[in-house]
Amino acid sequence: MKLKYILISTLLSAALSAQVQKDSIKHVEQINLLVKKKLIERKADRLIFNVEASIASQGMDATETLANVPMLKVDENMGSISITGKSSVNVMINGRMLNLSGNALLNYLKSIRSENISKIEVITTPPSKYEAQGNSGLINIILKKNPNLGFSGNINSNLIQRSYSGFSSNGSLNYQTEKFSSSLKLTYYDSAKRTDENYNIIGASQNYSNSIRRDMWKELTPTLNMSYKISKNAEIGMEYIYAHQKSGMDIVNTTKNIDTSLNEENLLTNTFHREKLPTHTLSAYYDLKLDTLGKKLSIAGNFYKNNSDTEVNFSTLTLSDHSVQDVKTTSLISPQIFSAQADLELPFSFGTIETGVKFNQFKNSSDIRYFNLNGGQYVPDLSRANLFTYQEENYAGYFSYAKTFGEHWETKAGVRYEHTNAESFTPSSNSENKYNYGQWFPSAYISYKKDKNVFSFSYSRRINRPSMGNLNPFRWYSNPYSYSSGNPLLTPAYINNWELGYTFNNKFSTSVYYLRMKNAFGQISTIDDISQISTYLNYYNNNSWGLNASYTDTFFKFWETSIAMNATLQNSSVFNIDAETQKGSSFGYYISNTFTLNKNKTLVFFLNYSHSFAYKNVNSYFHAFPEMASGLKISLMEKKLQINATVTNIFAQRYRGELYFSDNTQYMNNYWDGRSFRLSVNYTFGSSKKKISKKNIKFEEKERAE
Numbered sequence: 001m002k003l004k005y006i007l008i009s010t011l012l013s014a015a016l017s018a019q020v021q022k023d024s025i026k027h028v029e030q031i032n033l034l035v036k037k038k039l040i041e042r043k044a045d046r047l048i049f050n051v052e053a054s055i056a057s058q059g060m061d062a063t064e065t066l067a068n069v070p071m072l073k074v075d076e077n078m079g080s081i082s083i084t085g086k087s088s089v090n091v092m093i094n095g096r097m098l099n100l101s102g103n104a105l106l107n108y109l110k111s112i113r114s115e116n117i118s119k120i121e122v123i124t125t126p127p128s129k130y131e132a133q134g135n136s137g138l139i140n141i142i143l144k145k146n147p148n149l150g151f152s153g154n155i156n157s158n159l160i161q162r163s164y165s166g167f168s169s170n171g172s173l174n175y176q177t178e179k180f181s182s183s184l185k186l187t188y189y190d191s192a193k194r195t196d197e198n199y200n201i202i203g204a205s206q207n208y209s210n211s212i213r214r215d216m217w218k219e220l221t222p223t224l225n226m227s228y229k230i231s232k233n234a235e236i237g238m239e240y241i242y243a244h245q246k247s248g249m250d251i252v253n254t255t256k257n258i259d260t261s262l263n264e265e266n267l268l269t270n271t272f273h274r275e276k277l278p279t280h281t282l283s284a285y286y287d288l289k290l291d292t293l294g295k296k297l298s299i300a301g302n303f304y305k306n307n308s309d310t311e312v313n314f315s316t317l318t319l320s321d322h323s324v325q326d327v328k329t330t331s332l333i334s335p336q337i338f339s340a341q342a343d344l345e346l347p348f349s350f351g352t353i354e355t356g357v358k359f360n361q362f363k364n365s366s367d368i369r370y371f372n373l374n375g376g377q378y379v380p381d382l383s384r385a386n387l388f389t390y391q392e393e394n395y396a397g398y399f400s401y402a403k404t405f406g407e408h409w410e411t412k413a414g415v416r417y418e419h420t421n422a423e424s425f426t427p428s429s430n431s432e433n434k435y436n437y438g439q440w441f442p443s444a445y446i447s448y449k450k451d452k453n454v455f456s457f458s459y460s461r462r463i464n465r466p467s468m469g470n471l472n473p474f475r476w477y478s479n480p481y482s483y484s485s486g487n488p489l490l491t492p493a494y495i496n497n498w499e500l501g502y503t504f505n506n507k508f509s510t511s512v513y514y515l516r517m518k519n520a521f522g523q524i525s526t527i528d529d530i531s532q533i534s535t536y537l538n539y540y541n542n543n544s545w546g547l548n549a550s551y552t553d554t555f556f557k558f559w560e561t562s563i564a565m566n567a568t569l570q571n572s573s574v575f576n577i578d579a580e581t582q583k584g585s586s587f588g589y590y591i592s593n594t595f596t597l598n599k600n601k602t603l604v605f606f607l608n609y610s611h612s613f614a615y616k617n618v619n620s621y622f623h624a625f626p627e628m629a630s631g632l633k634i635s636l637m638e639k640k641l642q643i644n645a646t647v648t649n650i651f652a653q654r655y656r657g658e659l660y661f662s663d664n665t666q667y668m669n670n671y672w673d674g675r676s677f678r679l680s681v682n683y684t685f686g687s688s689k690k691k692i693s694k695k696n697i698k699f700e701e702k703e704r705a706e
Helices: 002-034 062-066 102-109
Strands: 040-042 047-050 072-075 080-083 090-093 117-123 138-143 150-161 165-176 180-203 206-229 234-258 264-289 296-306 308-318 323-348 351-374 377-380 386-405 409-426 431-450 453-464 475-477 483-485 493-504 508-528 531-555 559-574 584-596 603-612 615-617 620-622 625-636 641-648 655-660 664-671 676-686
Touching: 040 453, 040 493, 062 072, 062 102, 062 117, 062 138, 080 102, 102 180, 180 508, 323 475, 559 615
Parallel strands: 090 138, 483 531
Antiparallel strands: 040 047, 047 117, 072 080, 117 138, 150 165, 150 676, 165 180, 180 206, 180 664, 206 234, 234 264, 264 296, 264 308, 296 323, 308 323, 323 351, 351 377, 351 386, 386 409, 409 431, 431 453, 453 493, 475 483, 493 508, 508 531, 531 559, 559 584, 584 603, 584 615, 603 625, 615 620, 620 655, 625 641, 641 676, 655 664
16 A cells, blocks of 8 residues: 555656646746847947847758848859858858858858857958958857757758759767767768850950850768867867868850951860869867956967869860860869967956967969870970969967946957968979068947947958969960969958948848958959960959848748848949949849748748849949749758758849950850759757857868968
8 A cells, every 4th residue: 555655656746747847848938938039139340140039040051041141142153152232251150260162161051050050140340359361251150059968960961953953961970978079070962053154355356255064063071070178167179171072064165266357266165174172171279267257268270281183174176277176284282271379368347358369371382284185195285384382471469358338338449460471483484472561450349229229330451362273373274275374473452341330129230331442353354366364463442332221020920021232332443454444333132031831830931032233343344133032941840850942043044244444345144053943851860968068160261272
């Protein structure tokens, strides 16, 4: 009888405990609903978009999530992420620079789920703590704390149908204890697209070029991340990424050249381009908390190396005499980057001080060789071969001070100094170039908050250094006559950013900005007899005034909409070229709509539309570009299984524009296979015992290796 009483008491106790736990969970959920995060927040130096507060941003990858953030534009056709009205930006994860660009950046972001993102920070005028490199701003993706004790993981597969089918898949396996954290991630993608490019130069002589190209990418990338808490206040960690990349292009190019005497020459070139690009990235860090008030010392080191091994075979038929030239070029490019830094964060009662130092070293060597097929043998053409070496060292130090005054005022100011030593050498021409320069990069921020209103002002100075590809003088041939090359004489561009922002009720946000760019560089194309030659030049200064505005809200509990617009006015001057500058102006808007179709919010339909009107910039004119995307999202198995289907660029729009020079006008009309159907399936599994944090490591220089 006593045993029976104990058994009944135990069962009642268990049932009561389960009910209490259920009621507690329900109570916590109710509290969470009451304290739902604000969708948009404005701080002194950044705009914050809280992903968890956005219905439209659930059940998708990071690339799609960024497209929902006011002021941001994601263009998968161009492989770029930009701030509306400005140029491309750098992307960070928890303050660590990704240093990827183009398709490599987009593919990386596709492996991150929106469910793992806490918020996205848009920093249009970066503070002195961050590298001064970059001409527009930063996007900082803040991830949620690393999932759980024990094992957990994620599997994702994507099918994309353009002119050709593509596939990508990634998976992660995490293991956590109270002190040790590890993550093994594997990403694979195999994709292709069709490109139709037309570029015409019309002046005293004329050149008409059309390329039909199949672009192919294949990559297998394992990533290992580990960290260990040495003590309550100290932690060490490392990350190693190996990317085994292969890419290729099959190109059919037709070129018609008409010289000043109206003599016409037609060329037909078939090109077979293949590249192998094994890449190694190793990062390590040591964090030490100096006290319980938040004082912290961080030390980090990074190493990056790749060896780009490329072979290009092209066969050119000259139609006037039916002669054929068979040519092969090979190139080996080996960039290497090392960086080390130390950062100190010191919060005091009178304000927060941040200071630190950093050292970066860039090395690059390239070897390109040119061969003519003669008698069945490839014979080297030494006049077209080239060797190039480049080395750059950057020394940096920064100091910033932040102070909050009462409940309304927030201020921050800082300065960064960077000193650069650079040297390049081309043995074939015995040409050596050396640069030695130092620059100060100040920044300042102030914001005022009262009730639902937030006002802010920010300023920062930036530098845009040429990448190694921009500097390398060797020639990339598209046929025996036409080529593109870098320019070792390029010098950095400098940018000053001023911005005045306003946010109302965490839904409406607007900003007015002025951007001054000096000594900017870009790619210029010219005709030399039968050849079309492209190279890089410092050739313009630009003043840009702009207005951004956005409004995001939810109506009837099932419809979330976001409306954004941008308008700019530009005034430019050119040098080093003879060109007709345009008084620039642009206007564009974006509307996104997300509809929740059922009560459980597991079935969602979205329809997005954007329209960029025709605009002018420096010596160029670009035609209007409307774009529409739509799709359906389904969540199953308590949202552990998510299926997304999306159609992009429904109208299959082409990019068209003109460039105006004193002696010629250049026309482009390109289609980069923008219309696509994408199907994504994602499954999350694992333990959910306890969340712990994971360190992300800064490595801000790697993108300049491209």
